[in-house]
Amino acid sequence: MLPFKVDIWRWSVLIPALLLAMPVLVVFGSVFSPDIEVWRHLRQTVLADYIVNSLVLALGTGMGTLAIGTGAAWLVSQYQFVGRRVLQWLLLLPLAMPAYIIAYTYTGMLDFAGPVQSGLRAYFGWAYGDYWFPEIRSLGGAILMLSLVLYPYVYMLARSAFREQSASMLEASRTLGFSPRQHFWKVALPLARPALLTGVALAMMEAFADYGTVQYFGVATFTTGIFRTWFGMGSQEGAAQLAALLSSFVLVLLVLEQWSRRKIRYFFQGQRQQISALRPLTPGRQVLVALLCLLPVLFGFIIPAIQLASWALPNWLTLLTADFGRLIWNSFSLAALAAIVSVMLALLFGYASRLRRDPLVRLPVRLAALGYAIPGTVIAIGVMLPLAWLDRNIDLLAEQWFDIRTGLLLSGTLFALLLAYSVRFLAVSLHSVEAGLERIKPSMDNAARSLGASPLQVLRRVHVPLLRGSVLTALMLVFVDVLKELPATLILRPFNFNTLAVRTYELASDERLADAALPALAIVCVSIIPVILLSRTLDNSRGS
Amino acid sequence: MRIKPTLLIVSALASALFSAVSAMASEVNIYSARQEELIKPLLDDFTKDTGIKVNLITGKPDELISRLASEGRNSPADVLISTDVGRLYRAKTQGVLQSIESEKLNTAIPAELRDPAGQWYGLTMRARPIMYVPGKVSPQELSTYADLASPKWRGRICIRSSDNIYNQSMVAGLIAHEGVAAAEQWVKGLVANFARPPRGGDRDQISAAASGVCDIAIANTYYLGGMLADSEQRATAEKVKVFWPDQAGNGVHVNISGAGVAAYAPNKANAVRLLEYMVTEQAQQWYAEQNHEYPVVQGVQASELLQSFGDFKADQLNLDKLGELNGEAIRVMDRAGWR
Numbered sequence: 072m073l074p075f076k077v078d079i080w081r082w083s084v085l086i087p088a089l090l091l092a093m094p095v096l097v098v099f100g101s102v103f104s105p106d107i108e109v110w111r112h113l114r115q116t117v118l119a120d121y122i123v124n125s126l127v128l129a130l131g132t133g134m135g136t137l138a139i140g141t142g143a144a145w146l147v148s149q150y151q152f153v154g155r156r157v158l159q160w161l162l163l164l165p166l167a168m169p170a171y172i173i174a175y176t177y178t179g180m181l182d183f184a185g186p187v188q189s190g191l192r193a194y195f196g197w198a199y200g201d202y203w204f205p206e207i208r209s210l211g212g213a214i215l216m217l218s219l220v221l222y223p224y225v226y227m228l229a230r231s232a233f234r235e236q237s238a239s240m241l242e243a244s245r246t247l248g249f250s251p252r253q254h255f256w257k258v259a260l261p262l263a264r265p266a267l268l269t270g271v272a273l274a275m276m277e278a279f280a281d282y283g284t285v286q287y288f289g290v291a292t293f294t295t296g297i298f299r300t301w302f303g304m305g306s307q308e309g310a311a312q313l314a315a316l317l318s319s320f321v322l323v324l325l326v327l328e329q330w331s332r333r334k335i336r337y338f339f340q341g342q343r344q345q346i347s348a349l350r351p352l353t354p355g356r357q358v359l360v361a362l363l364c365l366l367p368v369l370f371g372f373i374i375p376a377i378q379l380a381s382w383a384l385p386n387w388l389t390l391l392t393a394d395f396g397r398l399i400w401n402s403f404s405l406a407a408l409a410a411i412v413s414v415m416l417a418l419l420f421g422y423a424s425r426l427r428r429d430p431l432v433r434l435p436v437r438l439a440a441l442g443y444a445i446p447g448t449v450i451a452i453g454v455m456l457p458l459a460w461l462d463r464n465i466d467l468l469a470e471q472w473f474d475i476r477t478g479l480l481l482s483g484t485l486f487a488l489l490l491a492y493s494v495r496f497l498a499v500s501l502h503s504v505e506a507g508l509e510r511i512k513p514s515m516d517n518a519a520r521s522l523g524a525s526p527l528q529v530l531r532r533v534h535v536p537l538l539r540g541s542v543l544t545a546l547m548l549v550f551v552d553v554l555k556e557l558p559a560t561l562i563l564r565p566f567n568f569n570t571l572a573v574r575t576y577e578l579a580s581d582e583r584l585a586d587a588a589l590p591a592l593a594i595v596c597v598s599i600i601p602v603i604l605l606s607r608t609l610d611n612s613r614g615s
Numbered sequence: 616m617r618i619k620p621t622l623l624i625v626s627a628l629a630s631a632l633f634s635a636v637s638a639m640a641s642e643v644n645i646y647s648a649r650q651e652e653l654i655k656p657l658l659d660d661f662t663k664d665t666g667i668k669v670n671l672i673t674g675k676p677d678e679l680i681s682r683l684a685s686e687g688r689n690s691p692a693d694v695l696i697s698t699d700v701g702r703l704y705r706a707k708t709q710g711v712l713q714s715i716e717s718e719k720l721n722t723a724i725p726a727e728l729r730d731p732a733g734q735w736y737g738l739t740m741r742a743r744p745i746m747y748v749p750g751k752v753s754p755q756e757l758s759t760y761a762d763l764a765s766p767k768w769r770g771r772i773c774i775r776s777s778d779n780i781y782n783q784s785m786v787a788g789l790i791a792h793e794g795v796a797a798a799e800q801w802v803k804g805l806v807a808n809f810a811r812p813p814r815g816g817d818r819d820q821i822s823a824a825a826s827g828v829c830d831i832a833i834a835n836t837y838y839l840g841g842m843l844a845d846s847e848q849r850a851t852a853e854k855v856k857v858f859w860p861d862q863a864g865n866g867v868h869v870n871i872s873g874a875g876v877a878a879y880a881p882n883k884a885n886a887v888r889l890l891e892y893m894v895t896e897q898a899q900q901w902y903a904e905q906n907h908e909y910p911v912v913q914g915v916q917a918s919e920l921l922q923s924f925g926d927f928k929a930d931q932l933n934l935d936k937l938g939e940l941n942g943e944a945i946r947v948m949d950r951a952g953w954r
Binding site: 112113115116120178182183184189198199200206208209286287289298299301302303304451452455456458459460462466476478479482483558561562563564566567568569573577580581582583585 | 652670673674679681686687705783811822825838841851941949950
């Protein structure tokens with residue numbers, strides 16, 4: 072290899088990675104000028120709450136998603152039962168439901184004044200204080216809400232992992248005298264561990280970064296604390312110190328995840344072995360298993376969607392204003408564009424990390440992917456500050472040299488928004504792409520080259536077909552995430568540019584949940600399309 | 616090649632999205648924390664009357680202020696609209712607003728509802744009274760905010776989280792009148808009287824009171840107004856009544872929604888004209904009524920719904936003070952355990 076080639080990979084990673092890491096670094100930069108007075112106040116009063124609540128929220132969500140996702144994936148991938156084909160994609164639907172919206176709907180239903188408790192009171196003649204009912208707006212409630220919408224991350228990865236375990240594996244464990252249960256706990260689960268952990272790590276990062284749900288539920292976490300300190304107390308430094316502490320938790324999480332995968336590099340065989348046949352069940356058990364798989368879909372999607380529809384129905388005509396089509400188009404095209412950009416970046420970083428295993432490539436990539444756990448607002452402001460600085464200086468130079476004002480070239484446009492999305496969601500696309508790349512053994516490259524293929528041909532004839540599934544998965548996931556994204560969109564969008572999430576927020580923030588139901592439902596409907604495509608991608612990747 | 620259609624899609628999307636707002640000879644750009652629906656019709660009327668085109672983005676107030684600050688002299692914004700005075704004060708201290716001189720605004724808006732330096736102006740007013748459940752509480756038992764800290768209200772009060780700016784402003788007002796130590800004492804007493812840990816918004820507190828969780832809720836008038844105007848929530852809202860506290864003393868705590876002219880407003884004259892338009896009688900009537908708020912201009916009638924709450928004496932404290940003491944208020948609430 073020529074020496075300059077090494078540099079090309081390095082620089083082609085270093086520059087975009089640093090650009091993506093910039094917003095996070097800008098925010099952390101103020102850690103070096105700490106606000107000691109505010110920090111002392113936080114430590115004496117609320118910091119312990121923030122730490123405990125954030126950790127419990129993330130761990131709880133991690134366990135919740137692990138249990139639901141793994142359980143559903145195991146049943147769907149191992150057993151033959153009625154409705155299995157439908158359920159295996161229905162189980163992905165909660166992905167389309169933004170966490171803050173599911174939180175609103177369940178509060179509307181389960182609150183003291185809501186239909187469930189009112190019905191119970193009317194039926195049994197109870198009054199307030201006569202009975203105990205779980206409080207939905209609590210830390211436990213937040214864990215439940217987040218688990219219900221985030222478990223598909225685990226489910227998706229677990230399903231593929233379970234499917235890839237070959238039939239010979241099951242036979243081997245049978246001959247060793249393992250019962251099906253023992254096979255699950257001692258063979259299948261440990262083998263799927265890397266995939267499960269990746270899914271759980273994504274879910275936990277989402278939980279750390281969640282603002283909408285915890286704010287609505289009145290749970291004091293790092294994210295609500297960051298807002299309160301930054302804006303309420305006017306201390307950007309104090310807020311940055313909180314953000315840095317939050318990110319250090321995430322960093323630990325990422326290191327653990329990487330560490331857990333250290334030994335399984337290139338574990339998977341390139342050629343597929345015989346996939347184990349689905350195990351038959353008695354009719355009674357089939358129904359039981361089908362109902363079990365239906366539960367997460369029911370609570371994570373069907374019930375909230377029905378509630379939204381019933382809110383939206385009575386006055387949907389008045390809400391369906393002329394610009395509604397425009398809202399849908401804006402949301403859709405923005406999400407599509409962001410998904411393409413994010414996946415292209417992930418491919419670049421993924422290949423660079425594959426080809427150059429040196430810390431100068433890997434570290435910036437890890438840094439750039441940190442944004443997933445940072446609340447959208449913090450990222451938005453981290454994007455805004457440096458871009459506005461650039462704009463100011465370009466403007467000044469242009470005025471001095473050419474006597475023209477360039478104004479806001481970057482920060483007032485969609486460039487800022489796309490940058491923010493890339494920072495926020497790189498982790499999602501990167502995880503998918505890297506998982507795909509890990510399955511292409513270097514020996515396959517070598518084999519293709521020795522058969523006379525040029526590097527480009529290797530790319531086209533070996534990598535593209537093998538990677539297609541992962542790339543599509545990454546595209547769909549980022550698309551859905553961007554569609555649901557609120558804080559960065561709200562602050563960075565150009566004049567007169569609205570999206571569905573923005574409209575939902577405006578109505579919901581004014582506590583007009585019923586009016587917010589229609590745009591919320593539209594977000595869900597637009598997200599269903601990629602979720603279904605995603606499911607088909609997952610199915611196809613099995614056959615190929 | 617496979618790549619071509621993707622490229623086409625990307626460029627089509629990009630050109631559709633990046634198409635800039637068409638430049639017009641006469642326009643005014645607004646950063647608004649007030650939601651589009653509650654302001655757009657008024658802006659359309661303004662355009663009809665004056666020929667000045669209005670460009671709008673809405674967002675959360677703090678983020679809009681950050682955006683203004685970072686854009687600096689390149690900012691296209693002419694007017695910042697906020698839904699509370701605390702944020703207007705933040706905008707002022709960050710230097711993103713400018714002082715303006717307007718005889719019309721000064722005569723129309725009472726002095727305590729505008730910035731002494733002319734950087735922000737109140738456009739609508741809302742109060743934060745006590746709402747009680749008749750039958751469980753008689754109005755004779757109620758008197759002042761201060762009284763809500765007394766043990767007789769143990770386990771009977773609903774109020775939202777201290778994250779909310781309206782609570783921060785309320786405590787800031789108390790600090791302005793009584794000092795930090797007294798305010799902290801009061802917050803401790805109030806927290807001890809909570810019927811449940813704070814959660815949800817103002818409407819949630821009202822429905823909690825209506826359904827028996829607590830006997831008293833503290834909430835802004837426009838939330839009650841909004842519930843009364845909503846066919847589904849009316850029955851709930853009718854179960855509570857408004858009590859105006861401190862009528863013999865400082866008066867009931869009030870807040871405003873308001874606006875200021877951006878420091879680097881490229882269309883300053885149009886911006887001033889817009890603010891002046893908003894205090895005309897017809898604009899006030901519409902603007903206030905849309906969100907069930909009180910007009911700030913003397914002589915403009917509040918909506919019938921609001922009049923049904925009765926007349927009240929409002930706190931005369933200049934609202935700038937609330938912004939100034941906001942950080943102190945949060946510290947007090949943190950120390951007193953109001954989460």
